[in-house]
Amino acid sequence: MALAHLLATEEHHHGNSYSILLGFRVVQDLVTEYNIENELHDLMRYYERFWIDTVNPARFTVCRLQYRTNNYIESYHASLLRLMGQHPPLYRFYDHLRTIEERARNDFGRAVNGQRVRQANNRASSHNDATIRNAWVNVRNRTYNLRDFIQNIAYTPEQLLRHEIGEPNFAHRKLNIK
Numbered sequence: 001m002a003l004a005h006l007l008a009t010e011e012h013h014h015g016n017s018y019s020i021l022l023g024f025r026v027v028q029d030l031v032t033e034y035n036i037e038n039e040l041h042d043l044m045r046y047y048e049r050f051w052i053d054t055v056n057p058a059r060f061t062v063c064r065l066q067y068r069t070n071n072y073i074e075s076y077h078a079s080l081l082r083l084m085g086q087h088p089p090l091y092r093f094y095d096h097l098r099t100i101e102e103r104a105r106n107d108f109g110r111a112v113n114g115q116r117v118r119q120a121n122n123r124a125s126s127h128n129d130a131t132i133r134n135a136w137v138n139v140r141n142r143t144y145n146l147r148d149f150i151q152n153i154a155y156t157p158e159q160l161l162r163h164e165i166g167e168p169n170f171a172h173r174k175l176n177i178k
Contacts, residue, residue: 002154003027004068005132008057014142018149020057024048026147064136 003023010019024047031040051060062068084096107117135153138144144152 002150004060004062005135005153006061006149007063008061013139016139016145018139018146020061021052022146023150024052026150030147
């Protein structure tokens, strides 16, 4: 979500204010503008009550952080799933465990020798980092206001489709959901 890339407290750039709370208000305005209040009412209410009021933006902002997640177990689980697949046969499971053990030993050896243990960020992560960095540059250069910032770093269904299946850019249009 784009809002977590904003600061918890207001920051001002060239007469424009930026913060998670102000960004949430922009999202609420977009929901009204696209006339989808009924469809998103529960989601917007949940986000405000839980993330804004209970968790508090200061606890979930990842603004300008190099590492934007602390869920390394999730990453490890995804790696295991990619390697093993779901519910492999027992003999294959043991082979995969041996592979994991060998990788761990190799990683440890590299760490002891002062070498890099893991590969650099993947391409998608580098692209995301560049998109966020460029959005902040555009804020400082007076090119983006808060709405532009949110719309340019938020994942949309179109962006996800382009990333996953390589679809061309979709024409932007207002939604007419009834």
